[in-house]
Amino acid sequence: MARIAIVGSGFAGYGCARHLERALRPAEAEIVLITPMDYSLYTPLLPQVAAGVVQPRSIVAPLHRKLHRTKLLPGAARSVDLDAREVEVTKLCGDHVKVPFDVLVLCPGSMTRTFDIPGLAEHAHGLKTLSEAVYLRDRVMLQLELAASTDDKQERASRCSFLVVGGGYTGSETAACLQLLTSKAMRRFPELRGLLRWTLVDVAAKLLPELGDHLGEATERILRKRGVDVRLGVTVDKISADSAELTDGTTLPTSTVIWAAGVTPRPVVSSLGTETAKSRLVVGTDLQVAGHPGVFALGDAAAVPDLTREQGAVCGATAQHATRQAETAARNAVATLRGTALSEYRHQDLGFVVDLGGLQATADPLGVKLSGPIAQLVTRGYHLLSAPSGRAKARVSGDWLINALTGDDLIRLDFLQDSSGTLAELERT
Structure with a gap:
């Protein structure tokens, strides 16, 4: 056979x-x-x-x-x-x-995709696998808890500051969704009020360059409105346990660098x-x-x-x-x-969707430029249609409903508490 x-x-x-x-x-x-x-x-x-x-x-x-x-x-x-x-x-x-x-x-x-940047292999975290997503949520929540447990101003600033490298699809959505999560979580940490910082950097001149001008510009506008510091034309030069040096010479205090600079x-x-x-x-x-x-x-x-x-x-x-x-x-x-003839592959992109959390999204289905709640409705619909099984569609829609009605529990699962969380370990490279 x-x-x-x-x-x-x-x-x-x-x-x-x-x-x-x-x-x-x-x-x-x-x-x-x-x-x-x-x-x-x-x-x-x-x-x-x-x-x-x-x-x-x-x-x-x-x-x-x-x-x-x-x-x-x-x-x-x-x-x-x-x-x-x-x-x-x-x-x-x-x-x-x-x-x-x-x-x-x-x-x-x-x-x-990684580069020969000092500290990247030891300190950066990705979002390509399910284990990385679970680890990242736990890490972000832990940083806020640790910041609240210390009176050291430098440590607080570092733990409350998050850096996302890469302004593509993954980086933009990750910055948006996690910024929304941490903003809501800050209500439980009044002692940290005013310290939360999210920075998104990319060496390109605009966000989402592979998806067209509309999605990139609308996404950047929404992120900036939320308080995300979007820096374009710049990337990371060096990473340490509590800071990141950028190519423009500035140093950001941060204990969490999320690496989403392509695949x-x-x-x-x-x-x-x-x-x-x-x-x-x-x-x-x-x-x-x-x-x-x-x-x-x-x-x-x-x-x-x-x-x-x-x-x-x-x-x-x-x-x-x-x-x-x-x-x-x-x-x-x-x-x-x-022993029959082969077929050619031909497909015209139907447009893209970018979920920015809450009621915010950007989309261009069939070339129609959308942003805000209407784009979010289209985005959620697209994901439900594309989910890999009927059971997945039901669970995802149920999760969205429960989250909208009850909010987030703001807990750590700690399944990977003994993991280094590095790209090499969680992506098995």
Whole structure:
């Protein structure tokens, strides 16, 4: 029996497996999904998990419930041998195995992009995984509690000051949602009144540059109105346990630096040895790696030509594209086994939404520019439509309702109290 190996269980991998189960006859091929997780994560709502608005389990789709014919291999793909047509996998128990394949669908997702900045590896925290979202919420709440427990003015200033690096989708939403959480929490800490500081920095000249002028300008306006110090054209030069030096020469007292300065594909992508563009695999419009029939790459791992834009443009690393590329990849994997023609991937972005917490959001569905409560209604609707399962949709909508009616409990879960919280540990890099 032929074997289709899928690497990754994000939007692309999970979606591809579901489409393959529908398209293939039971005896036609074996589907193996290689992933360290037993769930698919709806990452756009991670900032809301960090802010306590949505519960962690609400934004996952359990693979054992949703996939019925796909075999799960719990481990991380380390390398791909295109000549032998094998994937080398390190299982979670530590064993190393080689998985032969007839068709490979490579979509391992991405990890937070870092730079050689002193102190970044030791002191910065990310928001790419569920564990990072839970850790970040606990850390932010702990800083306020520790600040309230000391009379040292320097320590108070450092613990009440939060720095977000990266003005993209994740950074903007994280700053907005956590600023709202801490502003409400300050009512419980009257001794800290006036000390709360949120700073968002980005080396670009505007926020959300990849999403267009409207979303960036509207988001910046809302953040500044809330008191977030937005600094553009500047980034971090050095990080210590209680401060961060910026490239403009200023030093900010802060005990919490949230690093959201973009993503990069997982290391397994570079093991293929084929052409890449900004670390993403170069593929054709059929998602196939040139010269290697039956090897497909998509999502954050691939630079997929965007047929709806000018020649040379590639699809953005967005959930919209990954979800739709999954269907094309599944169709082409089946076509490879059956010896039929492959399909091209073509999708026009339908617009983007940015949830800024509370009643505030910015959105441009189908090019219609929105902000405020109406944009928030559109944003919430989009997330409910895109959530990975019916159960996830029900839980997310329930979490939103409960939070709106009862507010936040302002507690720490402390599941990761012994963790360093570094990018390397919580993203398993």
